Amino acid sequence: MIKLVLFDIDGTLVRTGKAGIKAFSQAFADEFGLNHGSEKLKFAGRTDYSLVREFFLQHGVTPTSSHFERFFARYLDHLEQVIVQCDGAIIPGVHTFMKELRALENAPAIGLLTGNVRRGAEIKLRHFSLWQEFQFGGFADDHEERDCIAAIARQRGCDFIGKKLSDDEVLVLGDTPLDVRCARAIGAKVIAVATGGHTREDLALHQPDWAVADLNAISAKDICA
Ligand SMILES: [Mg+2]
Numbered sequence: 001m002i003k004l005v006l007f008d009i010d011g012t013l014v015r016t017g018k019a020g021i022k023a024f025s026q027a028f029a030d031e032f033g034l035n036h037g038s039e040k041l042k043f044a045g046r047t048d049y050s051l052v053r054e055f056f057l058q059h060g061v062t063p064t065s066s067h068f069e070r071f072f073a074r075y076l077d078h079l080e081q082v083i084v085q086c087d088g089a090i091i092p093g094v095h096t097f098m099k100e101l102r103a104l105e106n107a108p109a110i111g112l113l114t115g116n117v118r119r120g121a122e123i124k125l126r127h128f129s130l131w132q133e134f135q136f137g138g139f140a141d142d143h144e145e146r147d148c149i150a151a152i153a154r155q156r157g158c159d160f161i162g163k164k165l166s167d168d169e170v171l172v173l174g175d176t177p178l179d180v181r182c183a184r185a186i187g188a189k190v191i192a193v194a195t196g197g198h199t200r201e202d203l204a205l206h207q208p209d210w211a212v213a214d215l216n217a218i219s220a221k222d223i224c225a
Pocket residue numbers: 008009010011012044045174175176196
């Protein structure tokens with residue numbers, strides 16, 4: 001039985017109409033005078049810190065903690081503004097799936113497992129009135145590697161529930177092969193949803209427990225029982 005469910009954000013819960021990518025570009029330009037190149041970064045499934053580090057190294061900026069701090073302060077300012085105008089949406093099936101999870105007799109704890117920094121996750125999800133659905137999570141501020149964020153998210157879930165969980169009691173939802181990988185890194189089950197940049201067939205090659213077009217294709221009851 002599933003007792004802990006961990007959701008990715010971008011491409012899984014919401015689409016932000018590239019608000020995050022725009023805010024990244026603006027922050028690199030404003031704070032470091034770097035006007036080009038962020039469009040070449042591959043964002044899906046990555047963590048914010050690893051993206052910034054990659055961009056810094058490509059452009060000869062030393063990845064010091066003060067450079068990261070400057071970047072993220074500016075990024076979050078921009079994100080708050082850009083998200084308001086973004087052409088985004090909650091992904092089909094999310095509301096129903098969450099509702100089904102909450103309605104289960106032994107409802108699992110629900111948290112986040114994301115490559116966003118915590119405040120970035122909050123800005124994105126608040127915009128869609130989803131932030132209050134999640135009491136805990138693992139974020140890019142916790143670790144630069146997604147597999148390690150997954151371990152932290154799982155631990156926070158266990159702390160929240162007040163009990164150690166076995167591997168088959170944990171479920172991860174995400175939209176990229178990196179989500180499948182980080183779920184496996186913590187021994188969890190995984191649903192891959194083709195609502196981000198990857199097709200269902202593409203995701204199925206990475207052998208998640210379920211690969212679906214979107215969350216309307218599965219029932220929380222069938223998966224969690
Ligand atoms: Mg994603």
